[in-house]
Amino acid sequence: MSEHTITFEIDGVEVRASHGQTVMVAADVAGIYIPRLCAFDGLPPYGSCRVCTVKINGRFQSACTQPVAEGIIVENETEELLEFRRNIIDMLFVEGNHFCMFCEKSGNCELQALAYRFGIAAPKYPYMFPADRNVDASHKDIFIDHNRCILCARCVRASRDLDGKNVFQFVGRGPGKRIAVNAQAKLVDTNIDVSDKAVEVCPVGAILKKHVGFTIPIGQRKYDHEPIGADIEANKQ
């Protein structure tokens, strides 16, 4: 840790961090899990899913974008925040068409894993069942299923910042906001490659690789073994 050490508090636990770190990164190091969907190691913070909402000195902030400061008091696992986070996860489930039972991502899906962690059996909001989400299977190695997209922008950022390609960007606004590809029509018309980082980072089953489906059987997948966040909580001293 650098010489500029900052001390602050998360749910009464003292946490040490360096200047410029975000609350989320500092919490990760300290073994405190703050749930998240759009945040991803190696990508710039984005702050769109709002699952990581915490209360800092009484104000709601996204932990993934908020820098640490000396003496701040962060609330993380309070009843109020857990309720807000559960509501956001519910919103994402009803906004798209998420049918875990026949999704290839099941067991590796971060949205599904968060729902399990929060004990969500069924969302409290009515399903929207959008009928205008399509599937782009034009590319030989990759497909996009817009039914499952949660608009987290991980693919947008990974393609731009890690692959240097800008294959993805958002179009439209409000409830009509969608991921689009850098071509007049389909994914096959872009320069995306199956080895691109953008293909790896999708938290849900919206961007998947072809030819490798179910290579790892259901039951032996990442979140079948341990709940989401367990790896971070293992850092706890």
Next chain:
Amino acid sequence: MSDNLETVVKTICTGFENDKTRMIDIVRELQECLGHVSDDAMDLIAEQVGTHRVEVESVVSFYAFFSKEQKGKITIRLCDDIIDRMFGFERIKQAFSDTLGISVGETTPDGLITLEVTPCIGMCDQAPAVMINDEIFTELSGDAAVEIVEQLRAGIPPERLRRRLGDGNNSNPLVSAAVSNNIRKFGEVIFAPLECGNALRKALSMSPNEVVRAVKTARLRGRGGAGFPTGMKWDFTRAAEGERKFVICNADEGEPGTFKDRVILTERPELLIEGMVIAGYAIGAQEGVIYLRGEYAYLRPFLEDTLQKARNMGMLGNDVMGHNGFNFDIRIQMGAGAYICGEETALISSCEGLRGDPKNRPPFPAQKGYLDCPTSVNNVETLCCVARIIDQGAGWFSQIGSKGSTGTKLLSIGGDIRRPGVYEVPFGMTMHDVLEMAGGTGAAAVQVGGPSGELIGPDMYDRIICYDDLATGGALMVFGPERNLLEVVEYFMDFFIEESCGYCTPCRVGNVLLKQRLVDIIHGQGEPSDLTYLEELGASVKATSRCGLGQTSPNPILSSLKNFRPLYQALVKEGQQFQPTFNIQNALSTAKDIAGRPSMHFAE
């Protein structure tokens, strides 16, 4: 790909030095020129300015005034605001629709005219209103609509349609708009007579620090709605490191019911320019930008001319007013139909040629704003106040109004009142006195501060217009006893759904869910627990949304639930079977279509 398209795109892009941060201007010009921005055009723009086509599409698809599909040569946009709905929107819509033979969203078969609706265009005091290309027509009747269509079909361009010109500068040849100022009360700050250049001359005789101190001593707070202390904002911007700094004037007045900035821009643009130059001097900026909402494009030639006159007088340009080394100039950035761009970081995104997505804070604009440079974004009215403070003194200003809310406030008052228009009043007036002044006694409710504000009833008319009580950017919408307030609430929710940028989950999804349940209740399908559902969901959206839009978007529901609960209670029914919001016939409709017969078990 036609050669012609290539030439047009090239010419337009080159006109903006192939600068991709000027994307809004590039797309705007192409849209005006060709009536749409096609797939091919997006490819060409991307190539010309050196970006990716999906970035161009991202911008084109974000703003309401841009479209991928071919539009007519003329676009008629009906102002679909709640006040317009109260004063004949349906009648006008029907008249245009019948005469043109098309529905809203369609274009006439000859490709001449497209008919659309748009949220508030800032003409609530003269509803119903429409925009025809950039021209504004107000207080329309059905007959006038028919006549307009006939003239357009006869080949008369929108700017030469017959109309009665408005008062003041509305009849200036560069404006020539059928818009009325309706200034009902002239106060001593904004609408007092103006001696051009006085304030700026005084400012330049002070040090920048003294200017900031004067603004602080006057206790000036932002007039756009949030009420942040202006002097403090300037201090931050001034202290931030950076060679290049900016002053941006937020003239994206889009809160439904607000129209006071339109009147300032028409009658006091010189005062605004002086305020901006003073701001530039105070924070050490060299460049200013006026972000003008797309709906006010008709004011642009007049404002450009006013800027030119200021340049000729030496108030803009190098060595402003002979002050050695202080260079400052202003450009106008047009918006393109997006309410969210009134949010200061979304406005900056838009100025940079991007979608109008708000930015993450920190860093704040004062540290890292437009083009990553320290930027102060101030409201039109705030900047005008600055010029008066410097001219008349901080002491003079701080004696007007109330202790925590110094100076005057422009109120845009519309709806069920006898004298709609703009009123400049000192802070501290009660709502009761405001209503009496505007001829609205007997009002059943007032929406204070637009949809993001608060709906109050007669038992609250002793509340006070000031930052500590009824804080408002100035919009007051007055509703008489015969109005259906839940219809108003539903309209406001539709507005937020339409105008959400969609960046964060709670605002994008939560508002749709809120509105759905509200509609269920209005249709008699709600039960008492649904009121708790709305309150809990609303609290979630407010707490977790990323910017001011989402943090206030549940207010129409939450404030009406708080202040007008009996309206909801009369509609919800206790002890209904199962889930009253669930409608079995709706749920079965797809299955019925497939089966080609009604359900055997659930009779209709």
